[in-house]
Amino acid sequence: MEDDTERTKLEHNIWKAYIQSIITNAAFFVPVIVLFWQENGLDFTRIMVLQTLYSIVVVLLEVPTGYFADIFSRRAALTVASSFLAAGMLIYAAGNNFFEFLIAETVWAIGVSLISGCDAALLYDTLAGLDRKTEYKKIIGQAMFYGYISTAVASIAGGIIGHYSFRWTFIIMIPFLVLLIPVSLSIKEPKRERAAQEKAHFTKMLNITANVFKQNTRLKWLIIYSAIILGFNQTALWLYQPYMKLSGLDVYYFGIVFASFQGIAALSSKYAHKIERRLGEKNSILLLAVLVAGSLLLMANFIFLFSFLFVFLQQFVRGFGRVVVSDYVNKETSSDIRATVLSVNNLGARAVYAIAIPFIGYAADKYSITAALNLSGILALIFGAAILAVMRKAEAARAAE
Numbered sequence: 001m002e003d004d005t006e007r008t009k010l011e012h013n014i015w016k017a018y019i020q021s022i023i024t025n026a027a028f029f030v031p032v033i034v035l036f037w038q039e040n041g042l043d044f045t046r047i048m049v050l051q052t053l054y055s056i057v058v059v060l061l062e063v064p065t066g067y068f069a070d071i072f073s074r075r076a077a078l079t080v081a082s083s084f085l086a087a088g089m090l091i092y093a094a095g096n097n098f099f100e101f102l103i104a105e106t107v108w109a110i111g112v113s114l115i116s117g118c119d120a121a122l123l124y125d126t127l128a129g130l131d132r133k134t135e136y137k138k139i140i141g142q143a144m145f146y147g148y149i150s151t152a153v154a155s156i157a158g159g160i161i162g163h164y165s166f167r168w169t170f171i172i173m174i175p176f177l178v179l180l181i182p183v184s185l186s187i188k189e190p191k192r193e194r195a196a197q198e199k200a201h202f203t204k205m206l207n208i209t210a211n212v213f214k215q216n217t218r219l220k221w222l223i224i225y226s227a228i229i230l231g232f233n234q235t236a237l238w239l240y241q242p243y244m245k246l247s248g249l250d251v252y253y254f255g256i257v258f259a260s261f262q263g264i265a266a267l268s269s270k271y272a273h274k275i276e277r278r279l280g281e282k283n284s285i286l287l288l289a290v291l292v293a294g295s296l297l298l299m300a301n302f303i304f305l306f307s308f309l310f311v312f313l314q315q316f317v318r319g320f321g322r323v324v325v326s327d328y329v330n331k332e333t334s335s336d337i338r339a340t341v342l343s344v345n346n347l348g349a350r351a352v353y354a355i356a357i358p359f360i361g362y363a364a365d366k367y368s369i370t371a372a373l374n375l376s377g378i379l380a381l382i383f384g385a386a387i388l389a390v391m392r393k394a395e396a397a398r399a400a401e
Contacts, residue, residue, distance in 0.1 A: 010190055021150070053106075070340050148269060218395065221391040225391055226345060227349045232380035303370070326345070
């Protein structure tokens with residue numbers, strides 16, 4: 001009877017993961033946030049600086065927070081994360097200048113770092129406890145599907161709300177994020193191997209990170225490749241709104257267009273396990289680089305009213321790529337360090353993004369939006385092809401052993 005109760009509690013973790021994905025992705029501010037920043041005195045350069053600083057905070061905290069979740073509790077990490085997200089949104093809603101927004105972004109970044117890697121590790125270990133590990137791609141894809149649909153609905157609503165007040169698109173998120181705290185507290189911690197609790201936590205964390213690159217060549221190059229591809233896929237995000245203006249699209253339709261982006265990402269994540277099964281691992285990995293570089297170059301060189309459709313390719317990568325890469329990484333990782341390794345994986349993409357966007361922003365200010373997109377596309381193509389070639393060579397050497 002006790003085993004049945006434990007199993008039921010673990011099963012409840014699955015729908016709680018769906019709730020978490022829905023709430024954290026209900027970003028009502030997405031269609032108007034650049035306009036909100038501009039309304040409060042930020043120019044395009046400061047916007048990019050703000051996002052660079054945000055990314056640096058996430059990069060610095062990505063692995064330590066994942067290690068915290070492995071050593072102590074994934075439930076505790078998610079509960080603290082929910083509190084920081086709610087506080088960050090409250091500060092944003094009250095903010096009026098760059099420095100207040102920077103404080104909000106920092107608090108929000110702490111929450112994002114705590115969730116990153118921890119949510120996927122919790123879900124994978126939950127399924128392992130239920131003897132359902134083979135369903136991971138399907139279930140995490142479903143969670144991401146709900147998240148993207150949540151963003152789509154929130155984008156449409158945010159566009160309508162933003163027509164009256166940009167600030168209210170932040171205020172409306174606060175009660176939902178507060179609700180996430182009791183949901184996180186109610187999570188059942190699955191039985192798993194735990195990393196040894198040592199006094200020298202920082203040294204242990206660094207050793208885990210170093211061993212990822214030393215002991216598992218396949219995992220190392222997979223993390224580096226996904227960092228390049230998913231990092232550059234993100235670089236165009238803050239150019240979407242000025243790009244749509246450049247293409248002649250009326251601001252009135254921005255919310256609908258952003259909702260369509262989430263729809264594509266939602267469908268690609270929901271059916272990622274089926275698409276990956278058809279394509280196979282090698283073709284799936286190759287497809288990510290082709291779509292990211294291709295979409296950026298298409299955006300830069302073909303501008304018309306509906307050229308935002310090229311962004312659909314990036315949204316496919318956003319949904320499909322996250323599912324398959326996390327699955328590949330999970331298969332190469334033991335449960336005692338899973339959140340740490342997944343955080344290393346996420347850190348890579350954020351680091352590439354943080355390094356790239358100041359240059360992308362400078363290119364947009366100094367030359368043009370199309371020049372910035374061309375730069376992103378060319379860099380994604382060069383680095384992606386180079387890392388892919390090294391990956392294939394390493395895999396061939398591994399197979400020959």
